[in-house]
Amino acid sequence: MLDWSLLDGVRTLDADRLDFATPEPARRALDATVIAPLAHLGILEVEGSDAARFLQGQTSAQLDLADGDFAPLTCFCSAKGRMLANGQLLRRSAHRYWLILSRDLVTPLAEHLGKFAPFYQTTLTPRDDIALLGLIGQEAPALAEARLDIAPPATWHQVVHDEALVLRHPGPRPRLLIAVPEAALVATWQAFTAQALPVGNAIWRLHDIQAGLAWIRAEQADAYLPQMINWEALGGISFKKGCYTGQEVVARAHFRGQVKKRLVRAQLEGDRPPAPGAAVVDAAGKSVGDVLSSELDAYGQPEVLAVLSTKEELGPLTVEGQVLKRLKLPYALERLDPETLADPG
Structure with a gap:
């Protein structure tokens, strides 16, 4: 588990919610650049010589599209087409992928996929040593470029420089998700808070809501078809790929309009x-x-x-x-x- 208490002024509200003393944070995010620790999100690493084939049979994403540049939305379903988890898929190296999803679904998804992974010589590892930060504001892209020497990518794309990875998410203001090793968390945070206001991760979640993005949590797993959270309207389902678990139900709901x-x-x-x-x-x-x-x-x-x-x-x-x-x-x-x-x- 990441030690978020290393950040100056952080207050822990619960396991998934952190806050700071910045007054009126949602209002400040309208006209200032803010940064938040994304304690509610986590990473599941999928690695192995056959990791791509393994994921291709489990996820709604077309694995060929996750090429180290594009980082597609995806979901994992039961045989009945209900989502067990949804998130973003990115390739970190030739045989290594990251799934970014709700933190409380990392272990359940690893346990579910773990039933099949040994047949593909693939390992599943929760990356509790990676910190996720959210940068929001009109100046966020310029600030990220100045601090990380990274030209921010297009929406749902990724870019990597040294140990830092940056993803761009949609929203009413420019939004960047930054992943750094825990060892670099404090230095990265201090570099950004020299110009960005620290806010709780409720602000990032608010901007997800305003972007129409629902990230299901553990208590919501196995309850909804992907289309029920508009996942096909966000590019989270490839209807051009082959079979994956739940694919028949998901495709039937789409082509017959049964949502x-x-x-x-x-x-x-x-x-x-x-x-x-x-x-x-x-x-x-x-x-x-x-x-x-x-x-x-x-x-x-x-x-x-x-x-x-x-x-x-x-x-x-x-x-x-x-x-x-x-x-x-x-x-x-x-x-x-x-x-x-x-x-x-």
Whole structure:
């Protein structure tokens, strides 16, 4: 486990939440560059001479696309097509891949994949020695280039220099995910906080919500088809690759249009962020969906990602007594092939 207490001024709220004394962090992130320790994310390393073939049979990503430049979104499903985990796949060397996903799913996914890995001479290793940092702001790309000597990549691409790896994620402000060895954590943090404000990882999670990106956690595993969190609209499913576990169900749901629930972005009229799993209810008190994630925005109101029924007109909705107002997603609800994203030019 990483020792985040090495960072000056850090406060531990729980195992997945860190914070700092920076006032109004969500508001400051609107016009300043901020940096956050991404304690809620982790890395599972997959390594071996046959690692690519092993992953090709398990993940929704086309392994040929993970080429050390493009780092596609992906997911792992049960035989019934339900997601066991979702994340980002990147190649670190010829036979070594990293999966970035919710920290509390690293061990469960390793245990699940571990049932098949020995047949492919592949090892699975949680990389607890790698620190993930999130840099947000209009000046984030220039600051990363100055501090790491790295020209930031395009969205969902990666770039490496010495021991540092940088990924670009979408959002309302430029966002860079930076991975460095734990031994370099303090020096890297100090270099960035000379110009960037330290904030808790709730701010990164808020920007994920605003980008319409849902990263499932352990309690949400095996509950949703990938399309229920709009994964095909984000380029997280390759419909051009061969078979993988759950592929038939996922493909059938896509080609027959049988997705009964969809991810929506919304704001609550209140000041109480609901916990994941909180019910979204209609005027009659019937549950029509549930909350995946929620954080307070710059105005002190909860923004949420929720999975709602697509069956009927739902009418007025509430979460824990707070009125739910739908917000526009920043992408179209249509298939986006990762093969298209792989070439940003």
